[in-house]
Amino acid sequence: MIYAAVLGYGTVGSGVVEAIHTNKEKLKKAAGDEITVRYILDLRDFEGDPFESLVVHDFSVIENDPEVSIVVETMGGIHPAYEFTMAALKKGKSVCTSNKALVADCGYELMQTAKANNCSYFFEASCGGGIPVIRALTTSLAGEEILEITGILNGTTNYILTRMADEGSAFSEVLADAQALGYAEKDPTADVEGHDACRKIAILISLALGKRVDFRDIYTEGISRITPEDITTAKAFGGRIRLLAGAKVTDHGLEAMVAPYMVGKDSPLYGVNDVFNAVFVRGNILGDSMFYGRGAGKLPTASAVVGDVLECAKTLGKHASFGWDDEKPEMTAKDGIVNRFLVRIPDAYAARAAEVFPGIVFADSGIFEQCAFITEEMTEKDFEQAFASLGPNASCIRVK
Amino acid sequence: MIYAAVLGYGTVGSGVVEAIHTNKEKLKKAAGDEITVRYILDLRDFEGDPFESLVVHDFSVIENDPEVSIVVETMGGIHPAYEFTMAALKKGKSVCTSNKALVADCGYELMQTAKANNCSYFFEASCGGGIPVIRALTTSLAGEEILEITGILNGTTNYILTRMADEGSAFSEVLADAQALGYAEKDPTADVEGHDACRKIAILISLALGKRVDFRDIYTEGISRITPEDITTAKAFGGRIRLLAGAKVTDHGLEAMVAPYMVGKDSPLYGVNDVFNAVFVRGNILGDSMFYGRGAGKLPTASAVVGDVLECAKTLGKHASFGWDDEKPEMTAKDGIVNRFLVRIPDAYAARAAEVFPGIVFADSGIFEQCAFITEEMTEKDFEQAFASLGPNASCIRVK
Numbered sequence: 001m002i003y004a005a006v007l008g009y010g011t012v013g014s015g016v017v018e019a020i021h022t023n024k025e026k027l028k029k030a031a032g033d034e035i036t037v038r039y040i041l042d043l044r045d046f047e048g049d050p051f052e053s054l055v056v057h058d059f060s061v062i063e064n065d066p067e068v069s070i071v072v073e074t075m076g077g078i079h080p081a082y083e084f085t086m087a088a089l090k091k092g093k094s095v096c097t098s099n100k101a102l103v104a105d106c107g108y109e110l111m112q113t114a115k116a117n118n119c120s121y122f123f124e125a126s127c128g129g130g131i132p133v134i135r136a137l138t139t140s141l142a143g144e145e146i147l148e149i150t151g152i153l154n155g156t157t158n159y160i161l162t163r164m165a166d167e168g169s170a171f172s173e174v175l176a177d178a179q180a181l182g183y184a185e186k187d188p189t190a191d192v193e194g195h196d197a198c199r200k201i202a203i204l205i206s207l208a209l210g211k212r213v214d215f216r217d218i219y220t221e222g223i224s225r226i227t228p229e230d231i232t233t234a235k236a237f238g239g240r241i242r243l244l245a246g247a248k249v250t251d252h253g254l255e256a257m258v259a260p261y262m263v264g265k266d267s268p269l270y271g272v273n274d275v276f277n278a279v280f281v282r283g284n285i286l287g288d289s290m291f292y293g294r295g296a297g298k299l300p301t302a303s304a305v306v307g308d309v310l311e312c313a314k315t316l317g318k319h320a321s322f323g324w325d326d327e328k329p330e331m332t333a334k335d336g337i338v339n340r341f342l343v344r345i346p347d348a349y350a351a352r353a354a355e356v357f358p359g360i361v362f363a364d365s366g367i368f369e370q371c372a373f374i375t376e377e378m379t380e381k382d383f384e385q386a387f388a389s390l391g392p393n394a395s396c397i398r399v400k
Numbered sequence: 401m402i403y404a405a406v407l408g409y410g411t412v413g414s415g416v417v418e419a420i421h422t423n424k425e426k427l428k429k430a431a432g433d434e435i436t437v438r439y440i441l442d443l444r445d446f447e448g449d450p451f452e453s454l455v456v457h458d459f460s461v462i463e464n465d466p467e468v469s470i471v472v473e474t475m476g477g478i479h480p481a482y483e484f485t486m487a488a489l490k491k492g493k494s495v496c497t498s499n500k501a502l503v504a505d506c507g508y509e510l511m512q513t514a515k516a517n518n519c520s521y522f523f524e525a526s527c528g529g530g531i532p533v534i535r536a537l538t539t540s541l542a543g544e545e546i547l548e549i550t551g552i553l554n555g556t557t558n559y560i561l562t563r564m565a566d567e568g569s570a571f572s573e574v575l576a577d578a579q580a581l582g583y584a585e586k587d588p589t590a591d592v593e594g595h596d597a598c599r600k601i602a603i604l605i606s607l608a609l610g611k612r613v614d615f616r617d618i619y620t621e622g623i624s625r626i627t628p629e630d631i632t633t634a635k636a637f638g639g640r641i642r643l644l645a646g647a648k649v650t651d652h653g654l655e656a657m658v659a660p661y662m663v664g665k666d667s668p669l670y671g672v673n674d675v676f677n678a679v680f681v682r683g684n685i686l687g688d689s690m691f692y693g694r695g696a697g698k699l700p701t702a703s704a705v706v707g708d709v710l711e712c713a714k715t716l717g718k719h720a721s722f723g724w725d726d727e728k729p730e731m732t733a734k735d736g737i738v739n740r741f742l743v744r745i746p747d748a749y750a751a752r753a754a755e756v757f758p759g760i761v762f763a764d765s766g767i768f769e770q771c772a773f774i775t776e777e778m779t780e781k782d783f784e785q786a787f788a789s790l791g792p793n794a795s796c797i798r799v800k
Contacts, residue, residue: 019685023543029610030542032721124540130686132540139539140524140532140707142430143423210429268692271671285419286530286703289693292668293686303686307540321432 002031002313005039005062007084008075009046009055012098012125015302016072017051020309027306031313038068041084063087070312072305073097082106089113089121094316096308098125098301104199104215107206111323120320122308127200128153130300131293132307133279137207138322144283146208150246150400153200155275155296156184156191157223157243161260162273165231165240171224183275193222194243194258201245204279205256207322211329213247213256219334221259229367230397233344234262236366237374240270244400253330255337261400262342269400335381340399344372349390356386374399402431402713405439405462407484408475409446409455412498412525415702416472417451420709427706431713438468441484463487470712472705473497482506489513489521494716496708498525498701504599504615507606511723520720522708527600528553530700531693532707533679537607538722544683546608550646550800553600555675555696556584556591557623557643561660562673565631565640571624583675593622594643594658601645601658604679607722611729613647613656619734621659629767630797633744634662636766637774640670644800653730655737661800662742669800735781740799744772749790756786774799 004020006013017037020027028034039062040046040054049055059080062068071088073095075081081102085095090113097103102110103123114121124134128151137146152158156178163174175192178184190196202215223243234241239262247256263269268290272278277295282288294300311320344365345353354360357375365372375383387396404420406413417437420427428434439462440446440454449455459480462468471488473495475481481502485495490513497503502510503523514521524534528551537546552558556578563574575592578584590596602615623643634641639662647656663669668690672678677695682688694700711720744765745753754760757775765772775783787796 015685019543023545023685026545027543130689132536132689135540136532136536139711140535140704143419143427143706143710144703145423145426268671268676271668276668283703285415285423285699285706287694287697287700289530289532289691291689291691293689297687299685300687303544303683304540306543306685310543311539 002033002035002070002316003038003068004035004070004072004309005041005068006037006072006074007041008073009040009042009044010074011298012301012305013040013072013074015298016074016305019299019302019306023306027310031310033313035309035313038065059084059087063091069093069316070309071095072309073099074305075099076101078102078105085110086113089117089119092117092119094119094122094312096122096305096312098305100126100196100199100203104202107203108212108324108326115319115321118317118319120312120315122311122320123203124308125301125304127203128277128279128291129155129293129295129297130303131277131279131291131295132304133204133291134207135307136291137204141281141283141286144286146249146281146283148246148248148282149201149204149208149279150244150269151201151204151279152242152269152272152277153197153245153279153295154191154243155277156188158272158277159183159275160192161223161226161241161243164226164228165235168228170228171226192224194220197243197245198258201247201256201258205247205254206324209329210324211327212324213254213329217331218256218258223260226260229344230395232366233342233372234397236364236372237262237342239264241397242269242272250332252336253332255332257337259398261398263400267400335379337380338377339380339383340377341375341383341396342372342399343375343387343390343394343396344370345390345394347371349394353390356389402433402435402470402716403438403468404435404470404472404709405441405468406437406472406474407441408473409440409442409444410474411698412701412705413440413472413474415698416474416705419699419702419706423706427710431710433713435709435713438465459484459487463491469493469716470709471495472709473499474705475499476501478502478505485510486513489517489519492517492519494519494522494712496522496705496712498705500526500596500599500603504602507603508612508724508726515719515721518717518719520712520715522711522720523603524708525701525704527603528677528679528691529555529693529695529697530703531677531679531691531695532704533604533691534607535707536691537604541681541683541686544686546649546681546683548646548648548682549601549604549608549679550644550669551601551604551679552642552669552672552677553597553645553679553695554591554643555677556588558672558677559583559675560592561623561626561641561643564626564628565635568628570628571626592624594620597643597645598658601647601656605647605654605656606724609729610724611727612724613654613729617731618656618658623660626660629744630795632766633742633772634797636764636772637662637742639664641797642669642672650732652736653732655732657737659798661798663800667800735779737780738777739780739783740777741775741783741796742772742799743775743787743790743794743796744770745790745794747771749794753790756789
């Protein structure tokens with residue numbers, strides 16, 4: 001029998017307990033031994049819950065039970081998740097987490113601690129919910145030189161953008177409705193301003209490069225300024241607006257950015273709607289691939305955690321070596337990052353635009369008395385300088 | 401140093417040698433030791449080839465070199481691939497293959513032999529080229545009850561169907577052109593009649609269920625009878641025609657089938673064009689997910705083989721336990737499989753159709769003097785009986 005403890009009995013934690021219970025037989029076959037949850041740590045009691053009897057309020061019960069070999073951390077936030085994770089790893093207990101904030105902030109240190117104590121720190125559920133992209137990057141694709149990772153990594157923003165496009169509604173309206181429906185949090189900042197996606201792409205590209213990409217070094221823009229007119233213009237160009245979190249290896253360093261982009265019909269990311277997430281990966285041998293699935297939600301996220309629990313169970317007493325070094329990769333500053341841009345301007349500015357963006361072709365923007373065009377690839381800095389001369393009513397969005 | 405031998409220096413084999421050479425440093429880091437190709441087995445010489453000096457013509461050289469611990473089998477076909485694989489495994493050498501015919505036919509026996517000799521038999525490259533779906537099914541998703549796998553698993557047919565839709569051309573025309581371009585083989589039967597996709601779905605669903613699904617038990621239909629009119633009608637319904645290889649767990653057994661289907665815009669499989677492949681996986685906890693990438697070609701397939709080589713290198717002297725038992729799952733006979741159908745008939749048969757398919761709604765078929773409708777879900781048998789009464793010019797395609 002292999003004993004696990006779950007820290008935090010919220011949405012994901014309860015999903016993990018349920019999933020381990022539901023798929024007990026399948027897990028036993030895959031792990032070669034039965035996996036059982038012995039403790040659930042939470043401040044609350046859960047009267048009437050089928051797993052009520054497992055609830056404890058004191059972490060030291062778990063820490064000091066030598067039979068608990070796997071700890072599932074689904075508390076979120078940095079403290080006390082960090083302290084509990086550290087304590088568990090130091091006791092040689094492997095930890096599986098869905099906590100992207102903790103992984104992005106302290107992942108290197110926690111993986112080093114796991115290594116020193118012959119156990120593992122797994123975090124498949126921290127990026128892209130149920131999508132098993134971390135295991136793919138660290139096993140099947142571990143021999144690839146990864147050239148690019150671009151993801152739709154936040155379900156809330158993708159849901160909002162999908163509904164804005166379907167209904168022609170304003171951002172604030174759809175956000176309010178998404179909050180009422182539970183698809184967006186009361187304080188939606190981390191999602192809508194791109195901070196959540198930023199942490200996730202930092203984790204994915206760190207794994208791919210084996211170097212520590214600090215999420216604070218990634219330029220991040222959210223979707224709160226996207227208007228129905230932007231969406232109309234993207235549609236007029238056959239595209240959709242998506243919040244992309246991308247990182248690309250170039251000759252002049254790693255270009256990483258989180259921002260809304262127009263995604264064209266030819267991209268595999270075009271078909272990713274609603275709360276779905278997807279991660280596009282380009283490898284030097286593999287070429288283009290994409291992983292698609294539910295990026296959030298109780299059971300999909302639990303599925304990823306349980307995949308990690310299974311991996312822990314199969315490698316008890318050993319350290320699963322993957323992750324990143326302390327070294328930072330060379331990164332291109334925001335000004336030097338190359339993008340294409342979809343620009344919409346009042347017709348009156350067309351002559352000026354043709355001057356500052358030579359060679360552009362104007363097209364219907366879908367908006368009355370405004371025209372639009374897509375620039376060539378250019379640096380953010382060059383674009384900003386040229387764009388600044390197009391008057392106060394010009395708008396722009398990057399193009400993937 | 402870890403030594404490998406590559407059997408068959410054709411497209412995939414040469415891609416593997418090239419990939420191992422190109423990504424030497426990355427592989428060394430991931431494996432913890434350098435991986436080198438010591439032998440290439442082929443009947444031919446390769447004068448002037450950079451790896452010419454590695455070529456041998458006698459398998460026993462490889463078999464009897466105790467330092468070779470990994471054998472890559474990229475010969476294709478059953479003989480002598482089977483004999484060479486057996487011999488290698490019996491010497492405790494792990495084998496990685498791209499040979500779906502051999503895996504579908506003899507996979508169980510070969511995995512048992514690997515187990516008995518503390519080595520492994522890996523075959524990621526046998527299904528979906530570069531898409532790492534086999535490792536996902538056998539690691540991250542090994543704790544899931546898999547409810548459905550549906551794939552676009554053949555690049556040649558997907559290329560032909562994409563071009564037929566883009567150009568309005570006939571099957572035979574596009575096929576001839578695809579052959580001239582090297583996208584289809586001289587004898588295209590295995591691809592266009594669905595036999596290739598059938599073997600791949602048999603492998604995937606066997607892995608997912610842990611039971612031996614014989615590809616001979618899967619009803620298989622190819623794309624050679626698809627007409628430009630069928631594609632026009634699918635378009636009129638907002639869909640695309642794709643060759644799907646699917647298997648679904650139901651209360652009355654496993655429903656497996658390979659056939660052209662109309663795929664609607666809402667399906668993640670809709671956006672899979674040209675030579676790309678994709679595998680849709682539904683798990684009981686995970687929900688819906690999809691893996692997308694290049695399904696064939698030298699380097700993408702080599703990427704999958706190299707992922708397996710890396711796994712071998714990391715588990716030398718151990719058996720990686722996954723695969724399927726000898727037990728067969730209960731399978732639904734073709735007559736009992738449930739599908740929806742898109743039917744096109746001459747207008748003159750509309751009254752008859754309304755009689756045999758109560759409740760259908762007619763729509764524009766896109767073809768002069770013909771109408772079309774989509775049936776409810778019904779068994780193949782019931783459909784065939786009703787459809788038979790719609791005259792000699794009725795046509796139909798299944799709907800996903």
